[in-house]
Amino acid sequence: MQEGDFVLIQVEDKRFLRRITKDFNLNYKKRALKFEDVVGKEFGTLVNGFYLLKPNLEAIILYGFKRKTQIIYPKDAFYIAFKLGINKSSTVLEFGIGSGALTAVLSELAGRVVAYEVSPEFYKNALKNWDTFGLCKNVEAINQDFMDADLSGREFDACFVDVREPWLYLKKVHSVLKNSAMCGFLLPTTNQVSRLLQEMDGLFAGVEVMEILLRKYKPVYERLRPEDIMVAHTGYLVFGMKIM
Amino acid sequence: MQEGDFVLIQVEDKRFLRRITKDFNLNYKKRALKFEDVVGKEFGTLVNGFYLLKPNLEAIILYGFKRKTQIIYPKDAFYIAFKLGINKSSTVLEFGIGSGALTAVLSELAGRVVAYEVSPEFYKNALKNWDTFGLCKNVEAINQDFMDADLSGREFDACFVDVREPWLYLKKVHSVLKNSAMCGFLLPTTNQVSRLLQEMDGLFAGVEVMEILLRKYKPVYERLRPEDIMVAHTGYLVFGMKIM
Amino acid sequence: MQEGDFVLIQVEDKRFLRRITKDFNLNYKKRALKFEDVVGKEFGTLVNGFYLLKPNLEAIILYGFKRKTQIIYPKDAFYIAFKLGINKSSTVLEFGIGSGALTAVLSELAGRVVAYEVSPEFYKNALKNWDTFGLCKNVEAINQDFMDADLSGREFDACFVDVREPWLYLKKVHSVLKNSAMCGFLLPTTNQVSRLLQEMDGLFAGVEVMEILLRKYKPVYERLRPEDIMVAHTGYLVFGMKIM
Amino acid sequence: MQEGDFVLIQVEDKRFLRRITKDFNLNYKKRALKFEDVVGKEFGTLVNGFYLLKPNLEAIILYGFKRKTQIIYPKDAFYIAFKLGINKSSTVLEFGIGSGALTAVLSELAGRVVAYEVSPEFYKNALKNWDTFGLCKNVEAINQDFMDADLSGREFDACFVDVREPWLYLKKVHSVLKNSAMCGFLLPTTNQVSRLLQEMDGLFAGVEVMEILLRKYKPVYERLRPEDIMVAHTGYLVFGMKIM
Incomplete structure (x- = not known):
């Protein structure tokens, strides 16, 4: 050191x-x-x-990243990254970036990440987080609403959406994804999930909704037991694959 | 197609x-x-x-892999892979391979995986699973008890252990890991976790014990609700970082 | 015996x-x-x-009751009965009866239960269940839609509602409850919970929404671990106290 | 008021x-x-x-009872009381009393409760809690280690044990229970559960181990979602029925 x-x-x-x-x-x-x-x-x-x-990356995200907004927790981010079906030959689309936690995870697995964030404050903070820890070298970050992005002719292998009203972006997302590409969403409330499911109909198939709970134990061999308190909710994950 | x-x-x-x-x-x-x-x-x-x-890889593991033994579920495997702190420049050690699910996940993230499996039956099955789906090109698989492995002079960036009595292997694992390298374990019973924790003392620090629960919802927008039944247990995850 | x-x-x-x-x-x-x-x-x-x-009552409900509809599970029924704040001097209102599981639990704790069930089939089945096991002697069961019940001049200490559209009954329920009396609801979907919460506003205070998860372990001392599978969802519980 | x-x-x-x-x-x-x-x-x-x-009783326990020791939470106490299979004609044995939360719940359902607490401090506190809220009129509380209790000729319909080393008391408990009577235990650690299971063998049948998780939601109709944080562990419940 x-x-x-x-x-x-x-x-x-x-x-x-x-x-x-x-x-x-x-x-x-x-x-x-x-x-x-x-x-x-x-x-x-x-x-x-x-x-x-x-x-490791988890420690960096949990204890090192400055948060201007709720982060996507490692337990969710790790699952998302693999669920998206990406690898070194994939280009992934992401919006919004938020504090940049998921971007950092996607960046490890994907060949390239193209990431949008509309808020200048969040955008700057995410770039700072990545820069501090030398992460996200293969990320193209844009300080823009995804709605305004000019992506004519581009095609993505997967997408993750973390905005309040993802249904507003569904058609545009659909238009830039390869056929059968996985698209994921994180949403805190059941009302949002319901609304999103309704709007995904006809655009995505194999739709799944889930939540991931991480329960920690006190690592004491002669008194093994769960922690008293746990995170009860970070968000619902929704996934679907683009259909034609 | x-x-x-x-x-x-x-x-x-x-x-x-x-x-x-x-x-x-x-x-x-x-x-x-x-x-x-x-x-x-x-x-x-x-x-x-x-x-x-x-x-995607999850579907391949869940629906495509032949199982001769309990697989490590994607929900666990995805978390493990990132938790190990590995990337393209890392060499990971794994034993036992089992049906090869975790190996396939590690292989996506790591530069190289060295994996041991003592059972000839499991070993052949895992190789067949990988071969069928074109996976694990960067995996060196050995049909041998890790105890008998000749690893003189080799050093690993991380390790994952999925055997019934991992404490028997702790000293050897410790001897081939780089300082501060993460080592993970999956164990089905609390008795095993207690025993392992006891034996990790003095060899690993930052020890964590946890379980990951994945709860699925029926993706019906006007009747959103969890599935009736869920997997209640796959195993306890234990992680620790090698200390000198 | x-x-x-x-x-x-x-x-x-x-x-x-x-x-x-x-x-x-x-x-x-x-x-x-x-x-x-x-x-x-x-x-x-x-x-x-x-x-x-x-x-015991749990075994009778789980293994003895004939089910014409989804029962309220003991884990939920036991919590509900105490949550309603009832005792030997209380009269509780319940509708619909369904298979009669919750009624049997309420009957143990309350002085009197007045219970409505609109379906003749469910009604007969519940009565048969109680009769078979000698339960519910203090229950007045009525085969009628609660909406049509003539309850002029009656007042209840608590109420539990298990119907698909409880919001349709809220005003009537409110009118027959004592001030500050607890009213509970069981609903399978988040959409129903949202709708109910919206309609409870102004009629009930101290509103709570929750779910109860029961996770069983294999009772084997040297291999202690959770069961592989668990019930992931029976329903959301909603409670509120009548305000004037 | x-x-x-x-x-x-x-x-x-x-x-x-x-x-x-x-x-x-x-x-x-x-x-x-x-x-x-x-x-x-x-x-x-x-x-x-x-x-x-x-x-209601839940509010009294959660917000009104003074705690000298960890209380048995209502979610657990409500389940225990019914699980014990007691009613107005039953006499229940309980030790230790702790802060008196479970006793207050048992007292509502049983005809009579006989309860032991070895610590004078806990004993006085429990009595004060009950007295303050006018509870537990049918409870005979004794400030004594259950081991020293003279119960010759008495028989109980059910029993609940909340002490650190319940296995030390198993034979005595067994000797004062009616045949097939339910006996319950609350234990915080898996090590204790393992030890207890081992010692229950031959004395109790139908043994069950479980934990109850209560997950609360924010009661906001247009943004329905679980609370951020939940109680992850209060204790493992163990039940068995006395065999001859």
Whole structure:
């Protein structure tokens, strides 16, 4: 580890994602971790009760990304990315970008991501998040309402839509997708899901609606039990494949 | 679509994954789909009430893979693959392969997968599954107990273990992982999780235990509701990062 | 146990609820249980691999009630009964009765239940269910649409509504409830819940919407784990208290 | 409502359970509710944005009971009470009492409850909780370890055990239960469940293990969705029926 690197610090059951800078300083219950304790060490080292670990994409999203809006949680984003059926030869369309969490996940699996975000504030924040962690090199991000996007002649292998009224965009989405391409949606309310399902009819087949629940356990071998509290809802996922 | 291709057929709320052969024939409630109806058609076409769709990896695993043992479900496999923190520059270790579902998912995200399976029957079945669908080109599969593997000098970026008594392998796993590399486990019972947690102590940090529940809804806009029945358990996921 | 009694028979992980008659005969995997094996025995006895147990209300509802319609599951019925805030001095209103499962539960806790069912078929079936098991002595059952009920001058301490379009009955329900009385509803779809919530506004306060999930585990001490499959949905519960 | 009564106050999505005393005063977002606003009013009245409602047993337990220890949640207590198969003619045994929540629920359904609590602090607190709300008139509470209880010649129709090491008490419990009587247990960890299951063998049949999850929704008709956060775990329920 050297100056400028990010480190995931595990101390007891707490986690911190921090950049190693000259003035780095983490205090936890009378224990302290400073720049000199970290720099030059290998990931995987235990220093003064602090484990210094290499952050994976999940840790970066959960603890490193600045949020201007609700993020798409890793549990959902990981499922979405594979569900879209994409790989290194695929070009994926996404809108809106939000805080950029899903984009970062799609970017790992797809060849290319074309992503729209109408809000200048969210757009700038997402770009900053990616830049900070060196992510999304294969992403073409556009600060524009997808409705106004000029995509004549372009075709996408898959699409993910995270906006409040996705039904307004359905025909345009349909027009730029390859036949049988998967399109996904995330929606917080049942009313939105109902409305979307109604409008997808005739444009998409194999429609699925689902939610993913992640339940964590306290990792104590002699007292194994779920956490007291869990996230009960992030959103409903809707998927369908473009029909002609 | 041409002879030899796989097609995902959606008819009402049923799904079939079939290879297009000369004698292809699917009957569903008095409707029939034959070779001539399918060959030459584009994915996304509706023929006689049957939607002809392009199968994604999830469909291939769920409907196409032959199972000699319990598969790792896509809901779990997708999460695992990203959680392991792997990308195109990573080499992942996996054992046991089982029916090869997780391997196929890891293979999409990682640069290289080295996978062990002790049972000749499972091993052959997994290879057949991959071969049938043209998957896992970057996988080095070995029909051997991981315990007997000669890995001197090799180092892995991540590992996933799906065997009944993973604690027996912990020290060897630890010895071939890079520092801070993520190692995951899938275990069906709480007794196994307890035992594993006990043995991971001192070898792995940032240990997490969780389960992922996928709840599907009937995609009917005016009567939106969950399915009557759901999979209640596939397994507990355990993750930890190698410490020195 | 004597002729005419009901017995809950547990053999391995299977359960049967049977009446002891002269021609009683239960076969399970080469083992047989006959009238002579059971009559005169005490509950709690093990005979030939069959445990002879006394059925509780849950067992009666799940294994003994004939169903002409979807029952309200014990997990929901038990919660509803207490949630309604009733006791021996309360009179509860219920419609529709359906197969009579909830009525049987309410009847245990309330002083009196007044219950309506419009379908003659369901009505007769519910009465038969209660009669068979000697339940619901304090229930006044009426084969009538609640809309047509003459309830002038009557007041109820609580109410439960299990019909497809409960909003049609809201004003009448409101008019026969005591101030602050709890009223509950069971609805299978989110669309119905939305519609009901909209119509409850101004008539009920403290409105709650919830679902109850019961997850069973295999009771094997050295391999403790959830069942593979669970009931994913029975219905959404809605509760509110009458306001003036 | 008069001085000394308890009132459940609903204001927006917040709830308060309060006793009406001369110095009663509730402030919420610039609105105030005072003694004069409440006394003499009927339950069900809206005063200044505050709904004045009659508390049911659930509200009393959740918002009124003082807790010296983790309570048994209403969702669990309601299920337990009916599962035990008790009614007005039953005498139920319970230990330990804890904060007295389950006792209050059992007391509504059973004829008589005999309840033990070893801790003088918990015992006094439970009695105070019951006394405050006029509950548990049919409960015989004893400040003693159940192990030391002299129960010669007594027989119980059902039993519920909420202690850390229930297996230590199993033989005694078995000796005071009627044949086929249901006995229930609440345990937070899987290790305890495993241990208990092992020890129940040969003493109880029809053993079941389960957990009950209650998921609440935001009661907003045009934006229906689950709450963001839910209670993920209160405990595992174990039930078995005494065999001879």
